[in-house]
Amino acid sequence: MxxxxxxxxxxxxxxxxxxxxxxxxxxxxxxxxxxxxxxxAYYPLDALEVGGDDHGVPVLGTYERISPDGRFIxxxxxxxxxxxxxxxxxxxxxxxxxxxxTPLANEAFPVQxxxxxxxxxNGEHYRLNAILLQQASARPLFKGGMTxxxxxxxxxxxxxxxxxxPKALASxxxxxxxxxxxxxxxADPDTQGVGPLQLATIAVxxxxxxxxxxxxxxxxxxxxxxxxxxxxxxALPMLSVDGTEFSAIPQVPRSGRPSMRVYGLAPxxxxxxxxxxxxxxxxLSPSKAVSGFARGGQAAWLAYSDxxxxxxxxxxxxxxxxxDHGRHRVLASAFPGLTxxxxxxxxxxxxxxxxxxxPEQAGYVVADPYQSEAWRAYWRSRGEPMPKxxxxxxxxxxxxxxxxxxxNLPR
Amino acid sequence: xxxAARQAGFxxxxxxxxxxxxxxxxxxxxxxxxxxxRDVPVLDADVAAAxxxxxxxPAAIVARCGRAHPWPILGVMPVATWRQVLQARSDAxxxxxx
Numbered sequence: 164m165x166x167x168x169x170x171x172x173x174x175x176x177x178x179x180x181x182x183x184x185x186x187x188x189x190x191x192x193x194x195x196x197x198x199x200x201x202x203x204a205y206y207p208l209d210a211l212e213v214g215g216d217d218h219g220v221p222v223l224g225t226y227e228r229i230s231p232d233g234r235f236i237x238x239x240x241x242x243x244x245x246x247x248x249x250x251x252x253x254x255x256x257x258x259x260x261x262x263x264x265t266p267l268a269n270e271a272f273p274v275q276x277x278x279x280x281x282x283x284x285n286g287e288h289y290r291l292n293a294i295l296l297q298q299a300s301a302r303p304l305f306k307g308g309m310t311x312x313x314x315x316x317x318x319x320x321x322x323x324x325x326x327x328x329p330k331a332l333a334s335x336x337x338x339x340x341x342x343x344x345x346x347x348x349x350a351d352p353d354t355q356g357v358g359p360l361q362l363a364t365i366a367v368x369x370x371x372x373x374x375x376x377x378x379x380x381x382x383x384x385x386x387x388x389x390x391x392x393x394x395x396x397x398a399l400p401m402l403s404v405d406g407t408e409f410s411a412i413p414q415v416p417r418s419g420r421p422s423m424r425v426y427g428l429a430p431x432x433x434x435x436x437x438x439x440x441x442x443x444x445x446x447l448s449p450s451k452a453v454s455g456f457a458r459g460g461q462a463a464w465l466a467y468s469d470x471x472x473x474x475x476x477x478x479x480x481x482x483x484x485x486x487d488h489g490r491h492r493v494l495a496s497a498f499p500g501l502t503x504x505x506x507x508x509x510x511x512x513x514x515x516x517x518x519x520x521x522p523e524q525a526g527y528v529v530a531d532p533y534q535s536e537a538w539r540a541y542w543r544s545r546g547e548p549m550p551k552x553x554x555x556x557x558x559x560x561x562x563x564x565x566x567x568x569x570x571n572l573p574r
Numbered sequence: 575x576x577x578a579a580r581q582a583g584f585x586x587x588x589x590x591x592x593x594x595x596x597x598x599x600x601x602x603x604x605x606x607x608x609x610x611x612r613d614v615p616v617l618d619a620d621v622a623a624a625x626x627x628x629x630x631x632p633a634a635i636v637a638r639c640g641r642a643h644p645w646p647i648l649g650v651m652p653v654a655t656w657r658q659v660l661q662a663r664s665d666a667x668x669x670x671x672x
Contacts, residue, residue, distance in 0.1 A: 216595050216597065216598065217595055217596075217597050218595075312650060313649070313650075346651060346652050346655070347652065359655075394662075395658075396651065396655050396658060396659050398630075398647070398648040398649045398651070399630065399648055399649055412648060414645070414647060414648070414659050415658075415659055415662045420644075420645060421645050421648075448626060448629065448646075448648070449629050450629045450630055451630070468629065469629060470623065470628055470629065471628075497629065497630060497631075
């Protein structure tokens with residue numbers, strides 16, 4: 164039975180339980196939406212809805228992927244109560260987390276950048292709003308791209324080569340390019356030296372109702388040329404949200420030690436070769452590094468967790484900022500994400516009090532990196548004003564509206 | 575991955591991450607029929623932290639003649655790649671136990 168029913172026509176979401184409410188820490192109480200968002204907000208899950216462990220702690224799941232507007236979290240290994248993969252919807256302000264079942268399995272992943280589609284590990288693509296409406300009964304639109312564990316996909320913003328577009332497609336219908344990245348698939352062991360990872364690109368014609376793959380390229384081995392420097396085994400690969408970079412940790416580097424690095428890819432969807440140029444090196448081996456959205460011509464920030472804390476890395480300033488904790492014994496999961504407006508969202512466990520007997524909670528944390536102590540201390544130390552003091556409620560509302568419009572969702 | 579490592583000549587010693595509760599562990603290994611993993615010891619949190627194994631599960635450490643390679647192998651990967659990394663770690667530790 165679905166845990167949340169979403170009546171699309173009426174734009175009403177009804178949940179079966181209203182036992183838990185999100186709570187914000189230090190939120191400015193101002194009447195207009197130019198006010199800052201809360202520096203930190205905690206949204207606990209309800210064990211009655213998601214299932215609990217032996218101690219009654221809500222099951223958190225294992226992997227979290229964050230939608231560009233921060234409204235949804237795609238959660239893998241969700242536990243027996245809510246299925247293998249579920250979608251969590253965070254409340255707009257306060258309220259409870261809403262839960263949607265999905266037909267997806269394993270490490271299902273979104274097409275980053277837009278979340279236009281959610282992808283099962285077998286390559287089947289589902290429209291987000293179909294899953295929200297039909298939940299586990301949703302049907303895939305098409306199949307394509309890389310499959311299997313550690314696959315990731317992003318929507319490219321570059322156009323495809325017009326001369327390579329079939330005449331039949333020279334219409335007003337939207338052509339969407341999706342690049343996906345994963346380990347080499349069905350590759351003969353003898354070809355492992357060709358390249359450590361593979362890319363595939365599909366062109367999808369989507370009229371808003373139906374969608375079909377009209378062109379495929381790849382899988383193509385990439386970054387074989389980096390073997391003399393980085394070896395040919397990369398762990399924790401993750402594609403950037405615009406598909407033009409990926410992060411990974413080389414496991415057998417020829418010099419130095421394994422560290423999270425960012426490499427460049429060709430922006431063109433039909434590129435046969437990729438530069439794989441080194442663009443950043445965090446110098447440590449944290450969890451998977453997830454990219455944010457590039458803004459103002461600057462390189463996208465990265466978010467990652469390390470020993471229970473979440474960090475953002477500003478590549479332009481080559482500075483890393485630790486996100487604050489507003490609860491006791493907070494332990495972040497391995498998959499934080501950045502929204503388009505810059506919020507950091509992650510799964511975590513925490514306690515409301517310092518007492519050892521205080522019950523553990525599990526849920527999601529929304530942090531504003533611009534209100535973190537680390538960000539403020541950095542600018543204080545430089546004696547300069549902060550270029551940005553917070554993310555505003557207006558910015559968040561605008562992202563939510565844009566995302567709802569793209570996906571035909573109720574606000 | 576454990577089978578692939580054994581086939582490549584490695585002894586495999588498995589530990590349960592303390593963050594995975596016993597009931598969840600039993601359910602997971604039971605669902606896959608992995609009887610030999612039912613009663614594995616819990617990895618000490620301090621050891622896990624010292625070995626750089628807390629940021630990703632699964633993670634593997636290669637040891638030879640009482641010396642552990644300092645770089646954990648992170649995550650799952652195709653068999654050929656996995657064996658290649660195992661061998662690289664082993665080679666780096668040296669061939670002699672003297």
